[in-house]
Amino acid sequence: MKLGIVQHAIRESREATLLHLGQYIAACAAEGAQVVILPELHNQAYFCQWEDPRMFSLAEPIPGPSTHYFGRLAATHNVTLVCSLFEKRAAGLYHNTAVVVNPTGTIAGIYRKMHIPDDPAYYEKFYFSPGDLGFHPIPTVAGTLGVLVCWDQWFPEAARLMALRGAEVLIYPTAIGWSPEEEDEQLRQQDAWITVQRGHAIANGLHLVAVNRTGYEVDPSGYTPGIHFWGSSFVAGPQGEILQQLPIDEEAACVIELDLQRNESVRHGWPFFRDRRIDAYEGITERFLG
Numbered sequence: 001m002k003l004g005i006v007q008h009a010i011r012e013s014r015e016a017t018l019l020h021l022g023q024y025i026a027a028c029a030a031e032g033a034q035v036v037i038l039p040e041l042h043n044q045a046y047f048c049q050w051e052d053p054r055m056f057s058l059a060e061p062i063p064g065p066s067t068h069y070f071g072r073l074a075a076t077h078n079v080t081l082v083c084s085l086f087e088k089r090a091a092g093l094y095h096n097t098a099v100v101v102n103p104t105g106t107i108a109g110i111y112r113k114m115h116i117p118d119d120p121a122y123y124e125k126f127y128f129s130p131g132d133l134g135f136h137p138i139p140t141v142a143g144t145l146g147v148l149v150c151w152d153q154w155f156p157e158a159a160r161l162m163a164l165r166g167a168e169v170l171i172y173p174t175a176i177g178w179s180p181e182e183e184d185e186q187l188r189q190q191d192a193w194i195t196v197q198r199g200h201a202i203a204n205g206l207h208l209v210a211v212n213r214t215g216y217e218v219d220p221s222g223y224t225p226g227i228h229f230w231g232s233s234f235v236a237g238p239q240g241e242i243l244q245q246l247p248i249d250e251e252a253a254c255v256i257e258l259d260l261q262r263n264e265s266v267r268h269g270w271p272f273f274r275d276r277r278i279d280a281y282e283g284i285t286e287r288f289l290g
Contacts (some may be wrong), residue, residue: 102140146163201239
C-alpha cells in the first residue's frame with residue numbers, strides 16, 4: 001500500500017485551504033500514492049478552542065459540499081482519500097467524522113469519532129456528539145483501513161477492536177499541539193503521543209499512521225493563548241519502528257510504501273492474538289474496578 005500523508009497549516013480562508021489541500025493531493029498522487037490522508041478537521045481553523053454557537057454554521061451533511069469536492073479530486077487523481085469533516089447529521093446533532101472516499105469519487109465509509117475531549121482549548125464536547133458507529137474498518141481497493149480520529153489515539157481498546165475486525169493499517173487524522181504556556185510539558189506530551197501510538201502498532205501487529213496539522217492558530221476569544229500544532233506526523237511499522245516522520249513546525253507531505261505482508265510475519269513471531277485471555281477480560285467494560 002502506497003500512502004500519502006499531508007501535514008498542512010490553515011490558509012487565510014476555507015477556499016484557499018481547500019485549494020491548497022487539492023495541490024497536495026495531486027502531488028502525492030503523482031508520486032504513486034494509492035491512499036492520501038489529511039489531518040483532522042482540515043477544512044478550517046480548529047474552532048474548538050472556544051465555545052461559540054456560530055461555529056455550527058461550519059458543519060455540513062455527508063454527503064455534502066466537501067465530499068463532492070474531495071470526491072472529484074479522488075476521481076481525478078485515482079486515489080482513495082481519508083478526510084475529516086464537521087458533520088451536520090441533523091439540526092442540533094453534530095459529529096467529528098472521518099470520511100473515506102473511493103477513487104471513483106463515491107463514499108467508501110465513515111467513522112464518527114468515539115472519544116470526545118473536553119479540555120482547555122479543546123472544547124469538543126460543546127460541538128460533537130460521541131460516535132455511534134462503533135469501531136469498524138473500512139474496506140477499500142487499496143486495503144482495509146482502520147480509521148480513528150485524534151483523541152481516539154490514547155485508547156488501546158479502539159485500536160484493538162479495529163485490529164480484531166481485520167484492519168490492515170490504523171489511521172489517525174489528528175489536531176494536537178502545545179499551549180505556548182506549557183514549555184516545560186511540550187516535549188513530554190509529544191513523546192507520550194508518539195509512544196502510545198507506537199504501542200498500538202506493536203500490540204496489534206499493524207502499521208499505524210498519524211497525520212497532524214501544523215502551525216500556530218490563535219484563539220479568537222482570547223480565553224486561551226492559542227495552539228501551536230506540533231506536526232510530527234509519522235508512520236510506524238508493526239514492531240513500532242518509525243518508518244517516516246515529518247517536521248514539527250512546517251508543512252510537509254510524503255509518500256511511503258507499506259509492506260502489509262509484514263503484519264502477518266510479525267504476528268507469527270509475536271502471537272499476541274493467540275495468547276489473549278478473552279475468558280478473563282470481563283472487567284474491561286466497567287468504568288472502574290477499584
